Amino acid sequence: MARDRGTWSKAGRPAVPIPCATSNACAQDHTTDMRDFSADHRWLSINTATLRGAGTLDRIVEACVRHGICAISPWRDQVHAIGLERTTALVRRYGLELSGYCRGGMFPALDAAGRRRALDDNRRAIDEARALDAACLVLVVGSLPGAIEGKPQSKDLFAARNDVRDGIAATLEHARAAAMPLAIEPLHPMYAADRACVNTLEQALDLCDALDPARGGRRGVDGSGRAALGVEGSDRAALGVAVDVYHVWWDPKLEAQIARAGRERLLAFHVCDWLVPTKDLLNDRGMMGDGVIEIAKIRGWIEAAGFAGYSEVEIFSTEDWWQRPEDEVLATCIARHRTCV
Amino acid sequence: MARDRGTWSKAGRPAVPIPCATSNACAQDHTTDMRDFSADHRWLSINTATLRGAGTLDRIVEACVRHGICAISPWRDQVHAIGLERTTALVRRYGLELSGYCRGGMFPALDAAGRRRALDDNRRAIDEARALDAACLVLVVGSLPGAIEGKPQSKDLFAARNDVRDGIAATLEHARAAAMPLAIEPLHPMYAADRACVNTLEQALDLCDALDPARGGRRGVDGSGRAALGVEGSDRAALGVAVDVYHVWWDPKLEAQIARAGRERLLAFHVCDWLVPTKDLLNDRGMMGDGVIEIAKIRGWIEAAGFAGYSEVEIFSTEDWWQRPEDEVLATCIARHRTCV
Numbered sequence: 001m002a003r004d005r006g007t008w009s010k011a012g013r014p015a016v017p018i019p020c021a022t023s024n025a026c027a028q029d030h031t032t033d034m035r036d037f038s039a040d041h042r043w044l045s046i047n048t049a050t051l052r053g054a055g056t057l058d059r060i061v062e063a064c065v066r067h068g069i070c071a072i073s074p075w076r077d078q079v080h081a082i083g084l085e086r087t088t089a090l091v092r093r094y095g096l097e098l099s100g101y102c103r104g105g106m107f108p109a110l111d112a113a114g115r116r117r118a119l120d121d122n123r124r125a126i127d128e129a130r131a132l133d134a135a136c137l138v139l140v141v142g143s144l145p146g147a148i149e150g151k152p153q154s155k156d157l158f159a160a161r162n163d164v165r166d167g168i169a170a171t172l173e174h175a176r177a178a179a180m181p182l183a184i185e186p187l188h189p190m191y192a193a194d195r196a197c198v199n200t201l202e203q204a205l206d207l208c209d210a211l212d213p214a215r216g217g218r219r220g221v222d223g224s225g226r227a228a229l230g231v232e233g234s235d236r237a238a239l240g241v242a243v244d245v246y247h248v249w250w251d252p253k254l255e256a257q258i259a260r261a262g263r264e265r266l267l268a269f270h271v272c273d274w275l276v277p278t279k280d281l282l283n284d285r286g287m288m289g290d291g292v293i294e295i296a297k298i299r300g301w302i303e304a305a306g307f308a309g310y311s312e313v314e315i316f317s318t319e320d321w322w323q324r325p326e327d328e329v330l331a332t333c334i335a336r337h338r339t340c341v
Numbered sequence: 342m343a344r345d346r347g348t349w350s351k352a353g354r355p356a357v358p359i360p361c362a363t364s365n366a367c368a369q370d371h372t373t374d375m376r377d378f379s380a381d382h383r384w385l386s387i388n389t390a391t392l393r394g395a396g397t398l399d400r401i402v403e404a405c406v407r408h409g410i411c412a413i414s415p416w417r418d419q420v421h422a423i424g425l426e427r428t429t430a431l432v433r434r435y436g437l438e439l440s441g442y443c444r445g446g447m448f449p450a451l452d453a454a455g456r457r458r459a460l461d462d463n464r465r466a467i468d469e470a471r472a473l474d475a476a477c478l479v480l481v482v483g484s485l486p487g488a489i490e491g492k493p494q495s496k497d498l499f500a501a502r503n504d505v506r507d508g509i510a511a512t513l514e515h516a517r518a519a520a521m522p523l524a525i526e527p528l529h530p531m532y533a534a535d536r537a538c539v540n541t542l543e544q545a546l547d548l549c550d551a552l553d554p555a556r557g558g559r560r561g562v563d564g565s566g567r568a569a570l571g572v573e574g575s576d577r578a579a580l581g582v583a584v585d586v587y588h589v590w591w592d593p594k595l596e597a598q599i600a601r602a603g604r605e606r607l608l609a610f611h612v613c614d615w616l617v618p619t620k621d622l623l624n625d626r627g628m629m630g631d632g633v634i635e636i637a638k639i640r641g642w643i644e645a646a647g648f649a650g651y652s653e654v655e656i657f658s659t660e661d662w663w664q665r666p667e668d669e670v671l672a673t674c675i676a677r678h679r680t681c682v
Contacts, residue, residue: 155633190531192591250533252544292496
């Protein structure tokens with residue numbers, strides 16, 4: 001099952017076997033031409049939540065490797081279940097890149113003790129992301145305290161947004177010291193109560209500009225052979241965004257805000273699809289191509305802005321994809337990556 | 342059951358019995374002090390979809406009258422089921438105001454014939470709203486053709502938005518001639534595929550400013566004794582917005598965009614609540630106070646901008662409120678209007 005991924009190219013990219021060997025000039029060139037994904041899946045990453053039905057993380061990793069997938073983005077609970085050391089060893093053994101690490105955030109709390117616990121947890125998440133050499137730590141910032149457990153303790157969205165701003169500000173120095181970029185993920189407004197009170201790309205970028213006005217300089221890439229963003233230079237901000245088409249596809253300002261973000265702040269690109277009808281607010285995401293999102297159009301905007309990293313597939317799907325064998329899920333992800341992303 | 346509502350005050354408001362007799366100076370004064378809703382329900386309107394479980398519109402109207410409710414906002418299908426003439430007679434008999442008429446819109450179509458049919462239907466909706474002396478025709482603008490039937494025929498959100506812009510533009514003259522203001526209702530982004538591709542108040546107001554830059558003048562009030570907006574003057578725009586807290590509560594720009602709208606464009610204010618968790622994207626709205634929306638805060642912004650009309654309760658709730666007797670629903674609406682709105 002294992003694949004030799006031990007050698008690295010001069011540019012810091014793994015010397016990967018087909019189908020991952022496509023060289024890609026536009027990653028460095030700010031060209032608006034989109035990369036051609038039709039021939040291979042070099043730039044496909046699998047968010048491991050997509051395979052929640054497939055068991056533990058080691059099994060998920062081996063399935064990805066079996067399908068020639070070059071990158072993953074694991075969730076903390078899946079990492080903790082098999083241990084950080086074992087995960088690190090697995091990732092190194094197979095030469096996998098991490099397009100992100102899911103997730104930090106969840107800053108709001110009812111009291112100071114709760115906010116401190118959140119900061120402690122975010123520092124640990126940064127250290128784990130660093131150990132795994134992830135491209136960024138994805139922040140799902142949180143919202144009304146208690147809401148994610150179904151028992152909101154507050155209705156004060158302003159307070160939650162203040163907690164988020166202060167929490168990111170307090171976390172940023174540790175992130176810089178660890179050279180780990182933080183990627184704020186604006187979530188769809190239907191999650192504003194329970195998961196994230198940052199709900200548009202514009203709002204996320206306003207936060208970035210307020211907390212990291214200088215765009216953070218070269219942290220996040222120092223001393224790393226990582227190419228998970230498709231950019232080996234020094235132009236990644238310490239604070240940026242993760243753009244998930246599921247959360248932002250509806251936004252009339254999306255194209256303009258992606259251009260505003262620029263390559264410095266575009267730290268991750270997530271794909272799946274919006275099904276019609278959508279039967280569940282959380283766990284009814286669709287496979288790319290099965291819904292109504294013009295994914296390739298959005299990728300065009302992202303790439304025109306300079307992003308040249310992975311398209312990370314993140315599908316929560318209790319009733320459909322989580323019920324299927326992992327090999328079917330991955331084969332479908334690959335086929336759709338080539339035709340619908 | 343019937344109540345004598347035949348006499349009208351000089352200001353054009355019905356001389357209503359308690360609990361609807363509160364005079365309200367701030368309606369004319371642009372004061373930022375909020376109206377006191379705690380003592381009565383003078384400014385409560387019932388969107389008749391809230392009583393979908395209660396049978397035909399005449400029965401719904403009589404239930405509202407029984408509870409001393411001064412205004413309703415009926416849906417077209419409910420009106421058509423008993424006939425426009427019968428509805429008009431009922432409304433006049435009980436001296437009810439109409440805080441709005443639901444709904445026009447649904448402009449996008451795959452071909453020119455479909456777009457023409459939509460325009461015809463919107464003209465009929467305007468005429469019906471005029472016959473009923475509604476304060477405005479609410480526009481749920483539509484989105485991807487076929488999506489509301491669960492079979493989207495297109496993914497082109499740009500095309501849908503163009504159809505909406507052109508459709509409203511083509512409808513506006515008929516609306517002006519009928520003195521019937523059009524209220525664009527921005528819908529929650531979770532309805533972007535199937536119900537409305539206008540998803541933020543900012544986007545709706547951009548449309549208003551593009552299509553009705555002069556704010557439309559005095560149309561919509563000429564020759565009418567209506568006070569359903571709490572404004573008997575000439576300062577209603579021909580094209581404005583319906584602000585439903587359910588759709589916009591999450592928006593970080595909400596307060597600023599309400600201020601931007603101003604009294605000219607604020608044509609309707611709808612209330613219900615966002616439940617945590619929300620179990621269905623369409624039909625799991627909550628009663629005011631049962632969710633996490635800071636309704637009174639939003640009403641404060643609306644009133645600071647000059648709106649002094651009805652708070653219209655619109656609750657779609659298959660599993661809860663539509664299962665309860667109409668008297669229980671209305672008694673609860675009244676109690677929550679006094680304490681939570």
